[in-house]
Amino acid sequence: MKTLTEYLFFQTRERREMVRITDEVADIVRRSGVREGMALVSAMHITAGVYVNDWEDGLIEDFGEWLEKLAPAGRPYRHHHTGEDNADAHLKRTIIGHQVILPITAGKLDLGPWEQVFYAEFDGQRKKRVIVKVMGE
């Protein structure tokens, strides 16, 4: 069995931002030497997510608006009694998901034609981390 663990770092310009990371993950998989296995890609901060969907700017904006409707900012959340102002970011990341497992077949990410991996930042402008753990043979 082979494993490889790496970390991706993010410090976004905007508070909310979707960052495509498919190529970075594919590169880690290549360096792992794993031919058959899985890669876990998981946000290590609880106001960020990782998801698989379309690399299309319009849809990415739709996602942002939709998440704002389902988990709006600026409400009197109890979490804000701690001094925080990011409860909505915790909720948004729950809807979009915080991790994905990508299959590796014949040494490559085994993704469908439109599958792209994204880091979803909902409370950025500071340093954050994603773990990529490859496991297989």
Added chain:
Amino acid sequence: MKTLTEYLFFQTRERREMVRITDEVADIVRRSGVREGMALVSAMHITAGVYVNDWEDGLIEDFGEWLEKLAPAGRPYRHHHTGEDNADAHLKRTIIGHQVILPITAGKLDLGPWEQVFYAEFDGQRKKRVIVKVMGE
């Protein structure tokens, strides 16, 4: 370590449809010879999902209505400027999830009494694919 990778194909009659796939996945697990491990079941198209829940027709209809409320079709999504009309399908699949990991213990899917695996199609009537990747020993 053993691995087995197979693909399930779907071409649903309806645009939206939930298809139970527990038996198909169990069969792949059996053929893999894996006694202890995990099976990844993941939609390879970004307008479809995979989820675990109840095999009860009423609840399956409830799911459909509920997803329509949270991610309605027919809205002026930006994604539709590309000529697509399926933005809601991308959102619905995000709520329901696009993949599950099923534990394998003593050569069998280790599921609770009511756990059933479903393929969730939100933009069907065309050929789509799900990867099943078994990994273990």
Added chain:
Amino acid sequence: MKTLTEYLFFQTRERREMVRITDEVADIVRRSGVREGMALVSAMHITAGVYVNDWEDGLIEDFGEWLEKLAPAGRPYRHHHTGEDNADAHLKRTIIGHQVILPITAGKLDLGPWEQVFYAEFDGQRKKRVIVKVMGE
């Protein structure tokens, strides 16, 4: 390859309850002897979930209220024609997620500073089960 499979049991006092299980999972990982790998933590009942987020009471209450808004109890769900009254629990667990994969690095859960694992009960007061399956080397 090493694997270890254990089950956590829950019988909550309240119908809805969030229970922190990070320490229990970390203990299973320790006993597995796995240095590099992954731990699957998955609810075996379809009205419960498992998620990773903040260990902060205010936010946990926010989660409860928010899930009640998105997936309210007491509606005329079709599932209730079977005699059940818990359709909302099936929906709530879908939003929060029913499983997580936790990376193991150098023999320990490789979590970010605020990541905590929770069992999310939405229809409790009876015995339920979560599988923890550790796999690695």
